[in-house]
Amino acid sequence: MTGDASPVFRGAVAHFPAAVNAVPQARATTIRTLTGWAVGSDAVELGELVACELTSNAVKASRPDDVVGLRLTVCDAVLTVEVWDASTALPILSTPAQDQEGGRGLILVDAVCLRWAWYLPLTGGKVTWAQLPAATRPIMCTASAAPLPTRVPVTGPAPSPAIPPTFETDPTVLQRVIDRLRGLDDWHRPPPGGVMRGQYGRVCRGSPRPYPQLTATAGIAPAAETDCAPVACADGAP
Template sequence: MSQVPTAHNHLLLADTPNAAGWARRHTRDVLGRWQMPPDLIDTALLIVSELIGNAVQHPGDAKQPERLTSAELAKVKVIGLNLQLRGQAMLVQVADHDKRPPVPQNVDTDAEGGRGLFLVEHMSSQWGYYHPPTGGKIVWAEVRPSSPPKPQPATAEPPPSNRAARSRPFKPMTNEQLPIGDPNLMGRVLVGLRRI
């Protein structure tokens, strides 16, 4: 009987505007050390960003200033980020002090925010929340690697190499070549756009 590989990592973050950035850096480092596939890392980074962002931006709370004095910093609460590897699946958990449940929002197409839980729902295999006995809430999402890409049929002629920096003619992709069946595509696109 083979054992399922497991690993666990926990990070406490100050409930400040830069928490999502620190959480992404930490997640990338941890998942890289765990040798997770790149598509799973990208998906996990998006989910961590959204869950930490939701934990920091509590609806109805006063917006915190970008810079905090030491007296204000002493009053700042913490957010917990918990990463767990369970076989091929990775569990992301974010704990905060707010008891209000996460509620997906219906937003207009031109709205700049409010799609975080929609992305979490579509990028994770499952997600939810619970109230621990210590108070607050924990929002969790499970991430699984995407299925391996389908092999493409061999073409009669190989694609031309571009070693001499010659321009290639534009060839639009056909519907058969588009990765429509990849549920993590949207997340990887968003992660790529955030890096720009």
Template sequence: MPLRRAWDRLTLIALPTAVSCARAFASRTLRRWGATHVMDDALLIVSELVTNAVKAAGPPRRADITAEHVFGVQLRLDGTSLYVEVWDSGHETLTARTPAPDDEGGRGLLLVQTLATRWGTCRPPAGGKIVWAELTLSREPTLTTRTLPLRVPPPIRVPTGKAREQVESALMQRVLDGLRRL
């Protein structure tokens, strides 16, 4: 029997390699869930939202990694919707803008707005912000309990304490809010 609800998350540090790590995580997760038909759109959304989180934190030097450099990526399958959620400790408000034709950047949120069914931001009680995007799945994913692998710890050690608690609390708050709406 296919599962209708699943989630997985990854905690990262705002380094230049974070976007490729998040894309690899999303690709692996979507394959596991049998949701490869939305892979291209989901990976582009992950790339844009993670890029914004890395820019918001500013890349640290190795010795200067603090809680502000930690952010989380969560993929959540809820029935026929896939949610891409990125938490960071920033407080700036994100809005899609119309860049000039010769601008090299500034199109990320326009892409997210175009590809996603809905998108937005929220401020969890743990602090920071979550930027989320919803993709409608055209069919039920084929995830079954037999296809779920054991979770392997990520190769990067995330700071412990307040930084980790904030990431986990913010992302879990989003899951709880979704469950309460059911």
């Protein structure tokens, strides 16, 4: 799993073949990533549960040789779990029959999360996401002797803007802007040339990206060996 472990914003992405073993791989990846970010144990447990349920639904909606993407982000004590699959069939929260074995994943996600929804990326498929509280333990940073960069102060009065700025505070409009921005992010696409095996042993290859992955940052750690790499909107994107 690759990502950014900065103290302000933490994000990581992993990809798995759309097969039954994607669920335990997503579980292990979520536990390892959130624990490494010093997320509280309760949030790790719920994040693991949500990641497994969303990944399971994504696998069921995928073809045998598709790829499933998982992104975890923590910001402002909120954990966002996003899962992408290639299907455009939208998730529906419904009540299954009492004797039905499956169909309760979204009910569980809806019960334990602050909010959940889905959005359609510009590059295809869908992303189902969920948010839940995730307090992090403070991480002690070692002191550095390197001098911090400084800026030269600007003297004189600041120039007045040609057009007075206006700020939009309508939640519906702001949510619509977030939806469109999220849809431009191609984080779910596998790395170019990345190869993984599908459910029946067929080769799934990453598609070339027309632009760099937006979640890429300097100093990204390589994916662990357990990872398989080398999510109209119902409620809006997080």
